[in-house]
């Protein structure tokens with residue numbers, strides 16, 4: 001459905017997006033997570049065709065954004081970070097205008113506007129001017145224009161930004177509803193948002209794609225932490241492999257500590273049992289054998305603690321020069 005290949009974009013000397021590639025299948029809800037300034041908005045602007053990449057390509061259902069931007073823009077819905085700026089327009093006029101921009105007309109246009117109003121529960125506000133609306137309602141107007149024309153791909157930049165908890169809940173329910181028919185990519189820095197909504201997370205760190213992981217896989221324990229007297233445990237356990245559910249064994253800095261990565265289809269109990277049996281048979285003592293679950297928050301912390309010195313230095317130099 002969406003194929004992003006080696007996407008890069010600079011602002012002046014600063015590389016805001018650096019060689020990002022990923023694909024998103026039909027019907028997925030994917031969260032783009034990253035700290036402030038990580039490059040999420042820049043990526044979304046390129047996905048929606050509003051910003052040209054310096055290098056790389058965005059391809060939707062086999063069509064390249066660089067070749068047919070207008071055709072693709074009509075098939076996608078985009079909620080930009082900054083909401084519609086036509087504050088003097090009424091909600092009804094604005095949606096009519098947005099529908100025309102998407103190439104809708106006649107009965108189809110009327111039906112689509114009605115559908116978007118219903119989905120976003122905007123009927124009470126149709127004749128209100130947009131600048132008089134609360135943040136939550138403005139956000140709904142933004143989503144309403146994004147879903148006009150039943151886009152197959154919906155790009156939402158921080159859809160719950162500034163919403164109160166009730167509005168946030170409603171917005172998340174709306175996104176789930178929309179995702180029944182469309183592929184959704186949304187950016188946020190709220191981890192609970194990704195956990196509540198998404199099938200998959202992409203973590204962007206200083207312009208680069210640092211993690212591409214399914215949430216389901218994160219929820220499953222996929223590693224075992226081992227502490228043993230057998231300092232040669234890697235060799236002892238080296239006989240075991242994928243058949244026993246072991247992907248790799250990493251020795252930690254402290255002697256006798258190991259981290260064992262499991263295969264995707266490993267059975268935690270039987271793999272743990274075989275590790276314990278093998279070590280004890282080799283004369284080792286077992287001090288700790290513990291499943292390790294990686295939650296999104298710790299993964300995010302790990303990514304942000306890791307260094308990307310070249311880009312950090314580049315940003316610092318640019319900030320100092322400014």
Ligand SMILES: Nc1ncnc2c1ncn2[C@@H]1O[C@H](COP(=O)(O)OP(=O)(O)OP(=O)(O)O)[C@@H](O)[C@H]1O
Pocket residue numbers: 011012016034035036037038039040041042043189
């Ligand atoms: N028009 C611009 N000119 C110069 N630099 C820019 C411009 N837009 C963004 N940047 C810089 O590019 C980097 C990435 O910005 P971007 O808005 O894509 O990040 P983000 O992940 O969406 O951040 P946030 O979570 O704060 O919205 C930042 O360092 C930002 O300062």
